[in-house]
Amino acid sequence: MSINFKRISSDGEDFELLCRDLLESKGIEVISQPSRGPDLKKDFIIKMKTKDKIGRKEEITYLVQCKHKAHSGKSVYESEIGNFQSACDIHNTDGYFLITSSVPSKTVQEQLEASNKNNKLKTCIWDRKKLEYEIENSTNFKSIIERYNLKEPLETIFTYIKSFALQELSNFFDFNKEVSKDDLKGLIFTQIIYNENGQKKEENHGYFCTLNECTESYIKKLKKQYKLESLIIVDNDTTGENILDTEQFYEHIQEYKDSWYQYKIWELFKYCGPVNPSWIRVIEKIIRQLPFKAQKITIENLKKYVSFNSKQVNIFLIIEAANAIAQLNLQELKRDVFRTIKNIPNLKTNNDTTISLLTSKLIFSLIKLEEENLELKEEFIQLFRESDNVKFKCYILDYFAMFEIEEISSDVLEMRKSSGEKYISLNHGIHYNNKQIKIVKNHAKVSISKHTEKYLNRINK
Numbered sequence: 461m462s463i464n465f466k467r468i469s470s471d472g473e474d475f476e477l478l479c480r481d482l483l484e485s486k487g488i489e490v491i492s493q494p495s496r497g498p499d500l501k502k503d504f505i506i507k508m509k510t511k512d513k514i515g516r517k518e519e520i521t522y523l524v525q526c527k528h529k530a531h532s533g534k535s536v537y538e539s540e541i542g543n544f545q546s547a548c549d550i551h552n553t554d555g556y557f558l559i560t561s562s563v564p565s566k567t568v569q570e571q572l573e574a575s576n577k578n579n580k581l582k583t584c585i586w587d588r589k590k591l592e593y594e595i596e597n598s599t600n601f602k603s604i605i606e607r608y609n610l611k612e613p614l615e616t617i618f619t620y621i622k623s624f625a626l627q628e629l630s631n632f633f634d635f636n637k638e639v640s641k642d643d644l645k646g647l648i649f650t651q652i653i654y655n656e657n658g659q660k661k662e663e664n665h666g667y668f669c670t671l672n673e674c675t676e677s678y679i680k681k682l683k684k685q686y687k688l689e690s691l692i693i694v695d696n697d698t699t700g701e702n703i704l705d706t707e708q709f710y711e712h713i714q715e716y717k718d719s720w721y722q723y724k725i726w727e728l729f730k731y732c733g734p735v736n737p738s739w740i741r742v743i744e745k746i747i748r749q750l751p752f753k754a755q756k757i758t759i760e761n762l763k764k765y766v767s768f769n770s771k772q773v774n775i776f777l778i779i780e781a782a783n784a785i786a787q788l789n790l791q792e793l794k795r796d797v798f799r800t801i802k803n804i805p806n807l808k809t810n811n812d813t814t815i816s817l818l819t820s821k822l823i824f825s826l827i828k829l830e831e832e833n834l835e836l837k838e839e840f841i842q843l844f845r846e847s848d849n850v851k852f853k854c855y856i857l858d859y860f861a862m863f864e865i866e867e868i869s870s871d872v873l874e875m876r877k878s879s880g881e882k883y884i885s886l887n888h889g890i891h892y893n894n895k896q897i898k899i900v901k902n903h904a905k906v907s908i909s910k911h912t913e914k915y916l917n918r919i920n921k
Contacts, residue, residue, distance in 0.1 A: 463592045463595060463596070463605075463610045463611060463697070464610060464611065464696075464697035465528070465530035465561040465588065465591075465610070466530045466531055467608070467609045467610055467611075468528065468530070468561070468608055468609075468610070470528065470531045472526065472527075472528045473494075474608060475526055475528035475561060476494040476503045476504070476526045477494060477608075478604070478608050478610075479503075479524065479526045479559045479591075480493070480494055480504055481600070481604055481607070482591075482594060482595060482598060482600075482604060483506055483524075485598045485599055485600040485604065486594070486598065486599075487509075488506050488507070488508050489506060489507040489508075490504055490505070490506050491505050491506065491507050491521070492504050492505035492551075503524050503525055503526045504524050505521060505522065505523055505524065505551060505553060506521065506522050506524055506557070507519055507520070507521050508520050508521075508522060520554045520555055520582060521552075521553040521554050521555070522553055522554070522555045522556065522557040522582070522584065523544075523547055523548050523551050523553040523555070523556050523557065524557045524559065525541060525544070525556070525557070525558050525559070526559050526560070527540060527541075527558065527559070527560040527561070527562070528560070528561050529560060529561055529562035530561035530562060530588070532562075533562060534562060535562060535563050535564060535565040535568075536558065536560050536562065536563070536564045536565060536568055537565050537567070537568065538565065538567050538568055538571070541558065541568060544556045544558075544571075544572075544575075544581075544583075545575065545580065545581055548581055554581075554582055555581055555582030555583060555584065556572065556575070556581055556582070556583050556584075557583070557584045557585075557586075558572065558583075558584070558585050558586070559586045559591060560585075560586070560587055560588065560591075561588050561591065562587070562588055563587045563588060564585060564587060569585070572585055595610070596672075596673060601671075602642065602643075602671070605671065611671060611697055614643075614645055614669055614670070614671055615645075617645075617669040617694055617695070617696070617706065618645040618646070618669050620694070620706050620709075621645075621646070621647060621667050621669060621694055621709070622647065624709070624710060624713050625647050625649075625667050625713065626647070628713050628714075629649055629713065629716075630649075632651070632716070633649035633650060633651050633665065634649065634650045634651075634652070635647070635649055635650075636648040636649055636650045636664060639666075639668065639686070642671075643670055643671040643672055644668060644669075644670045644671070644672070644682075645668065645669055645670075646666055646667055646668030646669065647666070647667050647668075648664050648665070648666050648686060648688070649664070649665050649666075649667075650662050650663070650664055650665075651663045651664075651665060651689075663689040663690075664686065664687055664688050664689055665688060665689055665690045665691075666682070666683075666686055666688045666690070666691045666692070667691075667692050667694065667709075668682065668691065668692070668693055668694070669693065669694045669695060670693065670695075674693050674695065674698055674700060674702075674703055676701075679691060679693065679702055692704055692709065692712065694706060694709045761781075762781045762784055762785050762790065762793055762796075763793055763796055765777045765778060765780075765781035766778060766781045766782055766785065766793065766796045766797055766800050767796050767799065767800065775814050775815075775817070775818050778800065778818060778822070779817070779818060779821045779822070782797050782800070782821060782822050782825040782826075783821070783825055785797060785825060785829065786824075786825035786826075786828040786829055787828075789828075789829065790829075791829060791833070794826065794829045794830070794835065794836070795836075797822055797825055797826050797829070798826060798836055798839065798840075800822060801819065801822050801823065801826065801843075802843060804818060804819050804822075804852065805847060805849045805852050816851065816855075819851075819852060819855045820855055820858070823855050823856065823858050823859055824858070826859070827858070827859055827862050827863075830859075830863070834863060837863070837865060840856060840859050840860070841865075841867060841868055841871075843856065844856050844860075844868060844871060845871055857872070857912050857915070857916070858911075858912050860915065861911055861912040861914075861915035861916075862911070864915070866919050868919075869919035872916065872919065
C-alpha cells in the first residue's frame, strides 16, 4: 500500500510538520521548529548524532528544506533551493538537508553531491521513494500515517470489501474466515471444484487490504501464509498486478458474478435438445430477465451454438442462441448469425418444417440486430440473387420488407418468372386476393407475413 503524498495539502505546512515528526521518530533532535513567515531558506534545523569515518561520535546540525511537489509532480529546481550554502552560513549549520515529495532535478542533485564530495558542506537528500521508505520503517509508522492521512484508513476499505464480498461472493464461494491485524485485514473464501476424474478440490481466494507496501514478494508471502489460490489487494493509492482500487474491485465482483451466472445458464444447454424443448423455454426466460451485461463466456457459447456444423444440427439450440444474441443486442455476433443463414440451404435433412422454422427464426433475430445499423443489406441482396431455393428466398423477403428495401424488386419479378411461381389466394387457389398471398412451387405453400405481402404488392406495381 503506497503512501499518497497528494493527501497532504499543497500549501506545504503539513508537509513540513510531517518531515519534522518523522525525523523526531528516528531520535533526531529538532532545535528550530517550523514556523510561518520569512524563513531565510530554512524550514527547521535539526541536530543529528552520528560517527565519523574512524568511529568518533559527532553532532551535525542540518538546515532542512521541505519541498512538497506531489500535486504538480514536478522536480525541485535550482531556483527553489536558492543559494543553500549561503543559507547554511546564515543559520550556522554544518549541512543542508533536502526532503521532497517528488524528486530533485539533475542540476540540484549534482550540486548537492558535489558540495558533499568536496567537503564544502555536508548534504543529504530524501526524495519521494526514500521518504516513503523512512516513513514505513519508522517506529511511529501507524500514528504518522493516521495523523497526516497518508493512506485511506484500513477499516474504511475493509468495510467496503465486506459489504460487497460477503453479499455477492457468498453465492458462489463458502465463506472461510476473516483476517484482522493492525496492518492487514481481509476475507478468505473457499471454492469447491472437481477435476475431470471427479476428485474434489478446495481452493481459497483472498480479498485483503493492508498498510504495508504491496511488493511482489509481500503478495507471494501472503498467498503462501494463507494458502491462497488467488489474492486481490484493494488499495486506492497503489497500482499494480493483483491490486485494485475500490471501483475496480466492485467491477471485478460484478464481472465474476456475471460470468458465473452466464456459465451456469449456458451449461444448461448440455441438457437441451429437440426431445426436450421445455428446457429451451426456461433458458430463454432466464436470458430475458438477466440484469447483467453480457460477458465473454456468454458470447463464446452463443457463437459456438450459432456457428453450427451442418452435418450435425441441433435446430432448437441454434434458434435459442440466435434469439439470445438479438435480445442481448450482441452486434459482434451479427455476422455469425448471417453465416448460419447462408448455410441453411445446404443442410442435409428431410424435415422441411424444421428447416423453415430455423430460417424464419434466424431472419427474425437478425432483423432485430439490424434495426440500429443496417450493415448486411448488400450481403442479403447478393444471397437472394445467388440462391435458387424459392422457399429460402421467400424468408429473406421478410428482411427486405422490414427495412423497405426496393433495390430487389426486379429480382423478385425475375424469381417468379423463372420458377413459374404465381400468386394465388387461399380460396382453393382460384382467385387472386391481395390480402392473402402464397408463393407456390411444386404445390408447396410458403407463408408470407402481412407486412411482407404489402411490400410485395408495392414493389410489383
